[in-house]
Amino acid sequence: MAEKIRILIVDDLPETRDNVRKLLQFEPDVEVVGQAGNGQEAIDLARKEQPDIILMDINMPIVDGISASQSITQSVPRCQIIIMSVQSEADYLRQAMLAGARDFLMKPFSGDELMAAIRRVYETRPTIVHTSATTSTNTTTASESPIDQSQKDGKVLTVYSPKGGSGCTTVAINVAVALAIRGYKTLLIDANLQFGDIAVTLNMRPSSTLVDLADRISELDADLISSVALEHESGLQVLLAPPKPEMAELVTADSLDSIVNIVRQNFDFVIIDTATSLQDTTVTVLDNADRVLLITQQSLASLTNARRFFDLFDALTSDIQRIMLVVNRASDKFSISVKDVSDALRRPVVASVVQDDVAVTNSADRGIPLLGNNARKTPVAASILKLADVIEIDLLGETKQDAEGGEAVQQKTGWLSWLGR
Numbered sequence: 001m002a003e004k005i006r007i008l009i010v011d012d013l014p015e016t017r018d019n020v021r022k023l024l025q026f027e028p029d030v031e032v033v034g035q036a037g038n039g040q041e042a043i044d045l046a047r048k049e050q051p052d053i054i055l056m057d058i059n060m061p062i063v064d065g066i067s068a069s070q071s072i073t074q075s076v077p078r079c080q081i082i083i084m085s086v087q088s089e090a091d092y093l094r095q096a097m098l099a100g101a102r103d104f105l106m107k108p109f110s111g112d113e114l115m116a117a118i119r120r121v122y123e124t125r126p127t128i129v130h131t132s133a134t135t136s137t138n139t140t141t142a143s144e145s146p147i148d149q150s151q152k153d154g155k156v157l158t159v160y161s162p163k164g165g166s167g168c169t170t171v172a173i174n175v176a177v178a179l180a181i182r183g184y185k186t187l188l189i190d191a192n193l194q195f196g197d198i199a200v201t202l203n204m205r206p207s208s209t210l211v212d213l214a215d216r217i218s219e220l221d222a223d224l225i226s227s228v229a230l231e232h233e234s235g236l237q238v239l240l241a242p243p244k245p246e247m248a249e250l251v252t253a254d255s256l257d258s259i260v261n262i263v264r265q266n267f268d269f270v271i272i273d274t275a276t277s278l279q280d281t282t283v284t285v286l287d288n289a290d291r292v293l294l295i296t297q298q299s300l301a302s303l304t305n306a307r308r309f310f311d312l313f314d315a316l317t318s319d320i321q322r323i324m325l326v327v328n329r330a331s332d333k334f335s336i337s338v339k340d341v342s343d344a345l346r347r348p349v350v351a352s353v354v355q356d357d358v359a360v361t362n363s364a365d366r367g368i369p370l371l372g373n374n375a376r377k378t379p380v381a382a383s384i385l386k387l388a389d390v391i392e393i394d395l396l397g398e399t400k401q402d403a404e405g406g407e408a409v410q411q412k413t414g415w416l417s418w419l420g421r
Contacts (some may be wrong), residue, residue, distance in 0.1 A: 004031040005122050008051040010042040010068070011084065012060040016107075020055060020084075023111040030118070039063025039071075046072045046079050053118055055105075058085045058096070066099045073100030080121045084109075097215040097250050104247075120207050154264040155395045158191075158272045158289035160282070162305035166295045167328040170360055170370075171353060171387075172273035173201055175293075177369040178388035180236035184268040187229065189239045191256065191285050192275040193248035196241025203367020204230055209240045211247055214255040220262050234372060237267070253280035260288045269391075278312075286313075290395060292323045296341060298334040303344050310345060323347070324394070326387065329355040350394075351387040356380035 007030055011017045017035045024030050033049045036042040040063045046054060054072065058065040069081045082103045083096040096104055102121045105113065159172040169192075176188040189210070190196035199206045208228045216224060229237040239259075242248055264270050272285045286292055292313075296306040306325075314320050325345065327338050330352035342349045359378050363370045370381045 004029055005053060005118060006031050006033045006049070006051045007118070008032075008034050008036065008042065008045055008049060008054045008079075010036045010039070010054060010060070010065065011057040012037050016057070020114070023114050027115060030115075039065060039068030042068045043071050043075070046076045050076065051079055052122055054079050054081045055114075056081050056083050056101070058083060058087065066095050069096070069099035069101055082117050082121055097211055097247075100215075102212070104244075120205070123207060154267045154270055155290045156260060156264050156270045156272065156285075156288055157291050157293055157391065157395075158274060158285045159293045159295060160274045160286060160309075161276060161295040161302075162278075162309040163296070163302050164276045166297055166302065167353070167360075168295050169197060169201060169273050170364070171293065171295055171326065171328060171384075172271050173198060174370050174381075174384045175388055175391065176236055176269070176271040177232070177234050177371050178385055179269050179271070179391070180232075180234050181371065182388070182392075185237075185266075186235075186269045186271065187237045187239065187263055187267045189260070189263075189270065189272045189285075190241040191272050191281060193241050193251050193281060194245040194275065196273065196275075198238065198273060199240045199243075201364045201367065202232055202238065202369070204232065204238060204240065206240045206243045209242050210251045210256070210259070211242045213239070213259055214251040217255050217258050220258060222262075222266050225259075225263055225266070234369065239263075251281065253284040256281050257284050257288065260285060264288075289322065291391070294323050294325050295328050296325065296345075297329055298327065298331070298336040298338065298341060300336070303336070303341060306345055310347070324350045324390070326350060327352045329353065329357075330383075331355040351383065351390050353383045353387065354379045 007024060009017050009020050009032060011020070014037070017037075021032055021035070024032055033051050034045045036045050038060045042054065042056065042065075043063065045051075056065045056069055060068075063071075065083060065085075069083070072079050072081065081099075081101045082105060083101045084105045084107055085096075086107045103117045105117055157175070159168045159175070161168050172188065176186050180186040188198065190198040191210075193210070198204075208230065212228045213220065213225065225239075229239050231237055242250065260270065260272070272289070274282050274285060294306060294309065296302045310320070310323070313323065325342070325347045327341055327349050330338055331354065336344075338349055338352050356378055359370065359380050370378070370384060
């Protein structure tokens, strides 16, 4: 019989506690181990019962839910807290996450919403490791960790377009996959914090996101990042955007800056997808980038916005050479040619990703990258691989295949085994 998820319900209203208990009573894998009417009772019961999940109200007498969560997080770290509240303001969300909460439920909620949150938090709860048990093994297991502990000068590429709908996410995902299947340790970050859709496009459940790092900046290290990043079957590591738009404010520009500076030490490549608006967080990841993949299209509106971005970037930095101009959905059927794009912007087009709306749409709808389904043999997939070639040569000076000689043949077999899926 599967182990049950042990739940503690904390709310100052007896009827609310009873309603929550009723929502859980028919779940075979859930056991309610106690109920508390205020924060102090919650702290005491948490220490005694050691529940897996605590459903915690915010506004309570004696000790409120935020203070109780802070105390429990420190004294009983195995307990994972889900905040329940009628308040949806960003300030409440921020306080809850900083106090150690792993999720936030708006009252009233359905049984399905409640169980989805419980299972999501339970399945992604961190493993509590005792230092004394692991100290002697750190040196022997470092190479097995999803993130290498050695310091690296990883390359950061921010994918940006000043015009919405230009295909930044498609380019970011598939370039990241292309680099990952070539054997590079690659991390993809969804920095479109309000409406990022990498989770959907890669068919990944957002069980942990950037929010889980943003509220623990002082603890940031390779192990914490490894526990929050999700792994795609291609070998790509992914840090997803917050699951709800109102949670975007929990990831500040400063926290995102810290995250990028840490992860670049542990990956060969960090690919960052961005929002179109030039908010503080977007500017931060643009500033952090070794290269900015500026995505444009063969339309007057796209060229106008790209020109404005070049002018702004040129005014803010003298390092405009960091920008790599990429034409997405390229076709010779448009009145504006790829050469016209280069001439109009007075910049070389480093790569063109050919238009294939059917293959791209099918890829996104199925949650399978272009390089991992039947579309991998299409011209659009081939153009993604060429863009990856350009990135390798530009940032590394030579392709990994050239640098490693015969070993690349063995590694390439591994790529093909994934591509064949």
